[in-house]
Amino acid sequence: MAAEEQPLLGRDRGSGQVHSGAAADQELCIDQAVVFIEDAIKYRSIYHRMDAGSLWLYRWYYSNVCQRVLGFIIFLILILAFVEVPSSFTKTADVRYRSQPWQPPCGLTETIEAFCLLAFLVDLSVKVKEIK
Template sequence: MSDIIVNDPNNGIRESWSEEHIIQAIVLLEDAYSFRSIAHKLSPSNILKLYRLYWSIWIQRLLTIIVSCQLLLIFVQYPSSLSRTSDLTKQPIRLTLPCTIQLIIEFLCLIIFYIDAIIRVYLIGLQHARRKPWIISYFIVTTISIIDLIISTNFGCQKKTINIRYLLRPFYMAFISQE
């Protein structure tokens, strides 16, 4: 509990604000400063603390690094475009990661995206999430990517398979940048 004195100091009116009210005010100010929507849960203080933690700079940087890792996989997967020389007449050896390492990295990234989507829906509430097409598409794209990854894992590391998740990767960059 903290007391806030309103009006002048001599004839001040004391108002008691609970910690929950202060956290609500902080969250709303941070949302306004970051141009985020205020359509989220404000009731229990533990949800607000989780909301502040989720939107902290460290968590958002971690998500950006994971999206970057997902996008950088393009350069080391078959057919790789990385080589030591740019001379096309020499047919350089392309640098690629082993297939199992690629699949593990991609699976971890997709699981983190799925957890991220679940946390976002929990923080804003299911009713608000149904009205946000970006979150709905985040679930759909992540689900399609995980299904495609499971199918390609069952086929093994064949180089001539069609992977839909490669085409869906730029969506994550657009999703992270729109918030």
């Protein structure tokens, strides 16, 4: 029987004898409870996989570090609009005193966009894997 098919917060109601893997089962139940509580606090959906590997991936994805990196990547892709040509972002609105906009080196913005696209594809694949 797979880990997802077992009751989520099941307990050993037998004679009290410890069977092999009881500690791992208890740890999995605790991790599942922690994820349910975190989902409730953050108003996230509870429709995701609950086996040990998926729980690790889910908790890693919603960790502060991963979410900050993802937020920075979103910021980076949006800020490129102010750097790429044609850009109306200048020091002054007066046409007489307007200098030439900064021209980034060839391939810099394309490399950043490719990196962001790769990060978004990884983000999408993690989200697809977590859906039942």
